[in-house]
Amino acid sequence: MPVAVGKPTFAVRRFEGVCRILEEHGYQPSRLIPILQAVQEEYRYLPTEVLTYVATALNLPPARVFGVASFYAHFALAPKGKYVIRLCDGTACHVKRSIPILDALRSRLGLSEQQKTTPDMLFTVETVSCLGACGLAPVLVINDEVHGQMTPERAVALVDAIITKEAQQ
Amino acid sequence: MSDAPLVNLTINGRLIRARAGQTVMEAATAEGIHIHSLCHHPELKPEGSCRLCLVDIEKQRTLQPACTFPVAEGLVIQTENPKITAARRFALQMIFSERSHYCMYCPRSGTAESTDCELQRLGYKYGLANWEYTPHYGKDWPVDATRKYFIMDHSRCILCRRCVRACNQIAANHTLGVGMRGARTMIVADDDVPFGQSSCVSCGTCLQVCPTGALFDRHSAYCGHDKDVVQTQAACLGCSVGCGIQAVTRDNQLLRVEGDWEAGNRGLLCSIGRFEVVEPKPPRITQPLIRREWQLVEATWDEALAHVAARLREAERVAGLASPRLPNESLAAFACFFQEVLGSNDVALLYGENPPDDLGRTATLRDVADSDCVIVIGGDPCSNQKVIGALIKRAFDNGARLIVVNDRPTELDAYACVRLELEDISHAVESPFERLRHTYHLRVSGVAQLKQAVAAAQRPVVLYGSGLSTTVYAGLRVLPDKARFVPLIEGTNTAGAARLGLRAQPVHGDALYILLGDDMVNGHVLPQRQFTVVQAAYRSALTEAADVVLPARIWAEQKGHVVNMEGRTLEVRPLLDAPNSIQSDWETILRLGGLMGSALSFDAISEMSLAV
Numbered sequence: 001m002p003v004a005v006g007k008p009t010f011a012v013r014r015f016e017g018v019c020r021i022l023e024e025h026g027y028q029p030s031r032l033i034p035i036l037q038a039v040q041e042e043y044r045y046l047p048t049e050v051l052t053y054v055a056t057a058l059n060l061p062p063a064r065v066f067g068v069a070s071f072y073a074h075f076a077l078a079p080k081g082k083y084v085i086r087l088c089d090g091t092a093c094h095v096k097r098s099i100p101i102l103d104a105l106r107s108r109l110g111l112s113e114q115q116k117t118t119p120d121m122l123f124t125v126e127t128v129s130c131l132g133a134c135g136l137a138p139v140l141v142i143n144d145e146v147h148g149q150m151t152p153e154r155a156v157a158l159v160d161a162i163i164t165k166e167a168q169q
Numbered sequence: 170m171s172d173a174p175l176v177n178l179t180i181n182g183r184l185i186r187a188r189a190g191q192t193v194m195e196a197a198t199a200e201g202i203h204i205h206s207l208c209h210h211p212e213l214k215p216e217g218s219c220r221l222c223l224v225d226i227e228k229q230r231t232l233q234p235a236c237t238f239p240v241a242e243g244l245v246i247q248t249e250n251p252k253i254t255a256a257r258r259f260a261l262q263m264i265f266s267e268r269s270h271y272c273m274y275c276p277r278s279g280t281a282e283s284t285d286c287e288l289q290r291l292g293y294k295y296g297l298a299n300w301e302y303t304p305h306y307g308k309d310w311p312v313d314a315t316r317k318y319f320i321m322d323h324s325r326c327i328l329c330r331r332c333v334r335a336c337n338q339i340a341a342n343h344t345l346g347v348g349m350r351g352a353r354t355m356i357v358a359d360d361d362v363p364f365g366q367s368s369c370v371s372c373g374t375c376l377q378v379c380p381t382g383a384l385f386d387r388h389s390a391y392c393g394h395d396k397d398v399v400q401t402q403a404a405c406l407g408c409s410v411g412c413g414i415q416a417v418t419r420d421n422q423l424l425r426v427e428g429d430w431e432a433g434n435r436g437l438l439c440s441i442g443r444f445e446v447v448e449p450k451p452p453r454i455t456q457p458l459i460r461r462e463w464q465l466v467e468a469t470w471d472e473a474l475a476h477v478a479a480r481l482r483e484a485e486r487v488a489g490l491a492s493p494r495l496p497n498e499s500l501a502a503f504a505c506f507f508q509e510v511l512g513s514n515d516v517a518l519l520y521g522e523n524p525p526d527d528l529g530r531t532a533t534l535r536d537v538a539d540s541d542c543v544i545v546i547g548g549d550p551c552s553n554q555k556v557i558g559a560l561i562k563r564a565f566d567n568g569a570r571l572i573v574v575n576d577r578p579t580e581l582d583a584y585a586c587v588r589l590e591l592e593d594i595s596h597a598v599e600s601p602f603e604r605l606r607h608t609y610h611l612r613v614s615g616v617a618q619l620k621q622a623v624a625a626a627q628r629p630v631v632l633y634g635s636g637l638s639t640t641v642y643a644g645l646r647v648l649p650d651k652a653r654f655v656p657l658i659e660g661t662n663t664a665g666a667a668r669l670g671l672r673a674q675p676v677h678g679d680a681l682y683i684l685l686g687d688d689m690v691n692g693h694v695l696p697q698r699q700f701t702v703v704q705a706a707y708r709s710a711l712t713e714a715a716d717v718v719l720p721a722r723i724w725a726e727q728k729g730h731v732v733n734m735e736g737r738t739l740e741v742r743p744l745l746d747a748p749n750s751i752q753s754d755w756e757t758i759l760r761l762g763g764l765m766g767s768a769l770s771f772d773a774i775s776e777m778s779l780a781v
Contacts, residue, residue, distance in 0.1 A: 052360055055360075061344070061346060062359040062360045063346025063360070064346050066357060066359070066361055067347050067348050067357070070348045070349045070350070070357075071348075071350045
């Protein structure tokens with residue numbers, strides 16, 4: 001059945017990345033998680049319309065795709081900042097006083113438990129259950145960069161350095 | 170499953186035999202041993218999420234859920250002991266402390282004897298008098314009231330996922346799913362949109378399987394517990410599928426309609442059969458009405474019938490139109506009245522077309538759901554016979570191939586592996602020209618494709634609509650014998666009417682007698698006659714234009730039989746008493762026959778309808 005195709009619009013261009021990812025994974029429903037990971041890499045989060053698009057393309061119910069996307073902490077359904085700070089609050093990091101670091105970061109950036117991303121979309125601060133680097137506790141990861149043996153002061157210094165760098169650009 | 174080897178096991182000291190592949194729950198239930206459960210439902214695939222069906226199985230390290238544990242030779246199982254009771258109490262305590270189970274506001278709440286809530290019943294049974302764990306009511310669980318017919322209160326949800334499984338496995342609609350994780354887990358629709366804006370088709374299957382009051386019906390909530398109401402097995406008269414229903418009535422009111430698990434529709438109903446039937450209707454006609462000085466005024470039965478008899482006698486030619494929603498008995502009486510009393514054969518159906526029923530062996534509703542190759546020719550089951558549409562989607566989910574042959578786009582196109590035009594199968598006998606095209610691969614004949622598909626399948630089912638060309642039906646006649654057929658008949662009892670010789674066709678006459686029953690015919694404009702009598706249950710454009718209106722019973726007050734699309738005769742049982750002692754259609758017609766000096770007898774009518 002020929003499908004009527006209109007002129008590519010902005011919306012279509014926006015989905016080009018998703019189409020490429022789906023193509024790479026051969027439109028296989030069983031590869032849903034790797035596809036979502038790749039989509040998140042592309043957009044830094046999983047927009048609702050992209051989830052629906054992925055569901056339709058893979059011939060899966062949208063509820064199933066949403067279920068998977070909302071189940072894993074790794075997937076973000078809301079836009080995240082340019083720098084995602086993941087602070088470990090696993091057992092080892094917690095006893096090595098990770099919470100004061102979290103409080104310091106939040107007060108420096110004006111964030112809270114509810115609001116995890118700064119309004120300028122520069123930082124997102126969240127906790128994770130374990131980063132698997134307990135030997136370096138307390139640990140935080142800024143995007144893919146690991147920083148061990150943190151203190152509140154050093155964490156704030158890291159954030160300040162990024163702010164200065166961003167301001168120069 | 171039935172030829173699986175037998176295994177021996179012991180449950181509560183009783184030696185029982187079960188089929189390999191069955192679960193402990195199924196084996197126990199078959200032996201009449203009840204195992205408590207919240208998430209298990211016999212019509213759904215087991216999930217094992219509530220941990221209430223835990224049983225003690227020898228040589229197993231921990232207690233095992235009976236609903237998912239497969240039977241095996243030599244299992245020794247205990248379904249009740251102190252260890253199990255403690256585990257169940259623990260599970261119940263966890264469920265009760267998870268969300269806000271404030272029973273007093275819930276429509277399903279009751280005493281230990283009267284409660285309709287499966288959770289509350291277990292709470293009573295296991296003596297849960299207080300919270301052992303601090304209830305987690307910090308979160309405001311939403312109430313989603315965006316659906317027209319029923320409401321979801323997430324605070325009463327125990328995440329048994331029966332609704333999700335019903336939506337996926339029974340309705341094959343895939344709207345519901347599970348979102349988030351842990352204590353934040355929620356039942357979601359599509360990508361977490363309000364239910365009213367989702368792809369939900371309001372079939373209400375989720376509502377029927379919900380073990381708590383999380384999903385409840387707007388119409389029947391707080392109208393009585395299960396022990397206060399009367400449940401009657403009946404047939405839905407919404408369309409020609411004739412689904413099995415459990416009608417829930419109380420004090421001569423229809424509260425709710427539920428799907429009959431035992432019937433061919435296997436519990437599934439559509440929004441029309443489940444919800445529309447209890448929706449508000451136009452004003453009921455309880456007294457005969459006669460037009461006097463341009464106005465319809467109330468009259469007595471004697472007056473009205475005498476008036477009708479006189480005017481019909483005066484008329485040169487009387488024509489009759491009947492609704493195909495009526496049972497055989499009403500239609501037979503109507504046809505008899507025209508033949509015997511009026512000597513007119515100008516009697517027809519208001520609408521509804523019966524496709525030929527001699528294409529091959531007839532399939533049942535179960536055959537459709539269990540088929541591995543479904544061919545839909547013409548018709549639009551997803552709009553006109555919604556339960557059939559769902560059964561086709563269910564077959565598709567189970568791996569059936571779907572071939573759609575239609576000139577119009579339908580919802581099923583998205584599921585079809587082959588999509589043909591009706592013209593493609595209009596060549597039963599291959600013409601030399603067609604053979605030429607075939608030889609040069611210009612077009613593979615549609616009939617050849619259908620033949621191939623039927624031959625390759627184990628249980629092929631062909632559903633065909635009415636009003637197709639004879640060459641299309643001829644094309645279907647040459648399909649291999651394996652194929653089983655279901656006509657997609659328009660109108661509930663069109664098949665029964667056809668057996669009485671009634672079809673939809675134009676009628677002519679200076680007087681018109683319309684037997685409408687509770688049918689709502691919208692946009693039907695009939696030419697003005699000298700005299701029109703309408704026998705109807707509700708006021709409508711047709712009754713407003715009539716010269717005489719006679720009251721009629723609605724579907725739930727009628728007694729009789731209808732013939733569904735499978736060709737099965739279904740019993741129509743009276744669920745309610747008619748108001749103002751309105752007679753059934755055939756009684757009215759007999760009285761009218763008597764007034765017109767004819768010896769129409771009940772026996773003749775019942776003989777005629779029995780012959781159907």
